Amino acid sequence: xxxxxxxxxxxxxxxxxxxxxxxxxxxxxxxxxxxxxxxxxxxxxxxxxxxxxxxxxxxxxxxxxxxxxxxxxxxxxxxxxxxxxxxxxxxxxxxxxxxxxxxxxxxxxxxxxxxxxxxxxxxxxxxxxxxxxxxxxxxxxxxxxxxxxxxxxxxxxxxxxxxxxxxxxxxxxxxxxxxxxxxxxxxxxxxxxxxxxxxxxxxxxxxxxxxxxxxxxxxxxxxxxxxxxxxxxxxxxxxxxxxxxxxxxxxxxxxxxxxxxxxxxxxxxx
Amino acid sequence: xxxxxxxxxxxxxxxxxxxxxxxxxxxxxxxxxxxxxxxxxxxxxxxxxxxxxxxxxxxxxxxxxxxxxxxxxxxxxxxxxxxxxxxxxxxxxxxxxxxxxxxxxxxxxxxxxxxxxxxxxxxxxxxxxxxxxxx
Numbered sequence: 418x419x420x421x422x423x424x425x426x427x428x429x430x431x432x433x434x435x436x437x438x439x440x441x442x443x444x445x446x447x448x449x450x451x452x453x454x455x456x457x458x459x460x461x462x463x464x465x466x467x468x469x470x471x472x473x474x475x476x477x478x479x480x481x482x483x484x485x486x487x488x489x490x491x492x493x494x495x496x497x498x499x500x501x502x503x504x505x506x507x508x509x510x511x512x513x514x515x516x517x518x519x520x521x522x523x524x525x526x527x528x529x530x531x532x533x534x535x536x537x538x539x540x541x542x543x544x545x546x547x548x549x550x551x552x553x554x555x556x557x558x559x560x561x562x563x564x565x566x567x568x569x570x571x572x573x574x575x576x577x578x579x580x581x582x583x584x585x586x587x588x589x590x591x592x593x594x595x596x597x598x599x600x601x602x603x604x605x606x607x608x609x610x611x612x613x614x615x616x617x618x619x620x621x622x623x624x625x626x627x628x629x630x631x632x633x634x635x636x637x638x639x640x641x642x643x644x645x646x647x648x649x650x651x652x653x654x655x656x657x658x659x660x661x662x663x664x665x666x667x668x669x670x671x672x673x674x675x676x677x678x679x680x681x682x683x684x685x686x687x
Numbered sequence: 688x689x690x691x692x693x694x695x696x697x698x699x700x701x702x703x704x705x706x707x708x709x710x711x712x713x714x715x716x717x718x719x720x721x722x723x724x725x726x727x728x729x730x731x732x733x734x735x736x737x738x739x740x741x742x743x744x745x746x747x748x749x750x751x752x753x754x755x756x757x758x759x760x761x762x763x764x765x766x767x768x769x770x771x772x773x774x775x776x777x778x779x780x781x782x783x784x785x786x787x788x789x790x791x792x793x794x795x796x797x798x799x800x801x802x803x804x805x806x807x808x809x810x811x812x813x814x815x816x817x818x819x820x821x822x
Contacts, residue, residue: 589790598727660795
């Protein structure tokens with residue numbers, strides 16, 4: 418009985434930690450003006466797909482950084498649901514506290530606002546348990562996850578950082594101010610930053626004897642490709658691809674820079 | 688360098704996925720570089736080249752909602768584009784409306800609209816660009 422109580426208490430503590438993580442990861446976007454409007458004008462199919470993508474990423478993070486020591490797919494599913502719950506509750510509570518949501522807000526708008534904001538908060542909730550717990554040995558799942566796991570982590574890191582800056586008007590403006598030559602330099606700089614970070618941080622499964630060229634192909638090029646795809650998806654979600662091909666390519670390159678850095682440092686965070 | 692630390696031959700057990708991921712990455716990167724380079728050599732410094740047109744109106748609660756499309760044929764983006772739309776009925780000007788577009792991206796388009804009190808189908812709409820700012 419006493420053991421059971423302790424177990425429940427531990428879980429509650431985990432939830433509190435998760436709420437802390439949700440706050441930490443969620444508040445920059447909760448305090449970003451453009452994010453409030455997306456809830457109202459984002460297409461409902463895009464929003465639904467976005468919630469689905471969020472849930473999948475949180476599930477993936479649970480595979481590598483869950484609440485518990487030993488996990489089965491069912492445990493991961495439960496943890497994912499808990500992280501999503503914490504994310505939604507924290508997002509809704511903060512939006513209410515800031516006076517952005519009140520009983521007069523239209524349902525459609527309120528649901529959209531909370532759903533968009535819940536994404537970073539849920540990811541934070543899942544990661545918090547990995548980062549903030551002290552008394553537990555590090556679970557090294559990601560080391561055994563192999564190459565697909567590494568790709569997933571890079572994608573999740575790219576998604577998180579890209580998502581954090583994508584909603585702002587500055588992203589568009591930077592794209593407009595840059596010439597095509599600036600864009601080329603930015604692509605090369607993103608690749609260089611990614612390669613240097615990958616090498617200094619050291620991805621699991623990357624052998625010391627591995628040549629630079631192979632690491633470049635398997636981590637840097639693959640990671641940058643992921644960063645570009647993630648940027649494309651995030652821009653599409655926010656309806657920023659409707660202006661024409663030139664604008665779209667430029668925006669993908671601009672957002673690809675934070676996404677590439679996110680891909681490279683994902684391993685540090687998880 | 689190669690003599691001091693011979694790099695091992697590519698491991699034969701490298702998973703196919705690693706090559707696929709690398710190939711996709713290379714393809715996307717080269718695609719972006721190629722497109723930007725093409726854009727860079729085609730038309731670097733021309734000013735925005737804007738044109739506006741009106742589309743078929745839909746009756747709404749406050750009048751006839753007439754969509755306006757502004758297109759930009761140049762690579763240079765225009766900001767704060769001011770558009771003026773005039774409705775002429777029977778050869779005489781009857782209504783004038785203005786709309787402002789935050790951005791019209793280079794080689795792209797922006798959409799907005801104006802609202803006329805009377806049905807534009809009964810007359811002719813002329814749309815003109817008044818001006819813009821650099822972003």
